[in-house]
Amino acid sequence: xxxxxxxxxxxxxxxxxxxxxxxxxxxxxxxxxxxxxxxxxxxxxxxxxxxxxxxxxxxxxxxxxxxxxxxxxxxxxxxxxxxxxxxxxxxxxxxxxxxxxxxxxxxxxxxxxxxxxxxxxxxxxxxxxxxxxxxxxxxxxxxxxxxxxxxxxxxxxxxxxxxxxxxxxxxxxxxxxxxxxxxxxxxxxxxxxxxxxxxxxxxxxxxxxxxxxxxxxxxxxxxxx
Numbered sequence: 001x002x003x004x005x006x007x008x009x010x011x012x013x014x015x016x017x018x019x020x021x022x023x024x025x026x027x028x029x030x031x032x033x034x035x036x037x038x039x040x041x042x043x044x045x046x047x048x049x050x051x052x053x054x055x056x057x058x059x060x061x062x063x064x065x066x067x068x069x070x071x072x073x074x075x076x077x078x079x080x081x082x083x084x085x086x087x088x089x090x091x092x093x094x095x096x097x098x099x100x101x102x103x104x105x106x107x108x109x110x111x112x113x114x115x116x117x118x119x120x121x122x123x124x125x126x127x128x129x130x131x132x133x134x135x136x137x138x139x140x141x142x143x144x145x146x147x148x149x150x151x152x153x154x155x156x157x158x159x160x161x162x163x164x165x166x167x168x169x170x171x172x173x174x175x176x177x178x179x180x181x182x183x184x185x186x187x188x189x190x191x192x193x194x195x196x197x198x199x200x201x202x203x204x205x206x207x208x209x210x211x212x213x214x215x216x217x218x219x220x221x222x223x224x225x
Contacts, residue, residue: 002220003030003069007058009078009102010141011133013040017077017101019200023209029216030069034061036080038137047134051144058083059090066094073216075099078169078197079141082148088155097219099160099212102167102197104145105152105174152178158186160215162208164195188215 004024006017014021014033021031037057038049058080065072073096076084081103088095159182163175179189190211195202202208 001030001069002028002073002216003065003071004032004073004075004216005058005062005065005084006031006033007074007076007080007083008033008036008039009080010137011039011046012078016198017075017080017200019205020075020209020212023206024213024216027213029213032061032065034058036083043134046137049137049140051140051147054079054140054144055083055086059087062087062091066091070094071096071220073097073099073220075101075212075216076103077101077200078104079144082144082151085148085151085155088157089151092157095157097158097160097216098155099162099215100178101162101199101208102164102170103161103174103178104170105148105177106171107142107145107169108171152181153183156183158188158215158219159184160188160190160212162190162192162199162211164192164197164199164202166195167197169197186219 006021008014008016013035017033021033025031037053038046062072071094074084074087076082081100084098084100088098161175161178163170163172165172175189175191179187190208192199192202192204192208195204199208
């Protein structure tokens with residue numbers, strides 16, 4: 001049984017990864033999503049949650065799955081990709097693979113923000129949410145970004161890196177940096193053409209979904225040997 005835990009991003013929600021979740025479920029995968037602590041409620045809820053709360057919440061969901069399944073594949077979007085990376089260090093033998101979608105290694109690309117603002121209502125809402133969140137929550141986000149640099153070289157499981165070539169929140173060099181600095185040599189890099197930050201809603205989203213499916217499928221078989 002191929003089991004995937006999907007983790008959404010900062011200020012976002014399950015909708016960011018739900019198209020991918022639905023695709024994988026249609027392929028017979030067991031998929032779990034959840035809402036990070038402080039998200040989906042009031043600004044006060046987000047203000048009171050820390051990066052440690054986000055990681056601990058994701059770890060709780062992972063541990064729940066591991067009570068039933070021996071291997072889980074982690075798929076994180078944006079900040080969720082960083083959270084997933086932290087979990088890999090805690091559970092390297094139980095995680096079959098890691099997929100990092102639009103990981104904010106180097107966040108914010110102002111030129112692309114300007115180009116993208118006029119295009120998609122969801123993106124406009126996403127950016128608006130990002131910039132009106134409590135300052136304390138934003139500081140937690142940047143602390144996680146900073147602390148994650150020490151995590152990347154310690155990851156030794158297979159990692160798929162996916163990034164849109166028109167990402168308005170993440171600089172393109174993020175994908176290159178990950179490919180060069182992860183501890184594993186078993187990496188794949190997919191640059192999605194004509195895609196902003198929300199790669200699960202990209203023009204060629206089905207190419208993304210299929211790449212993730214193949215990656216998980218291939219490394220699920222390998223991890224069980």
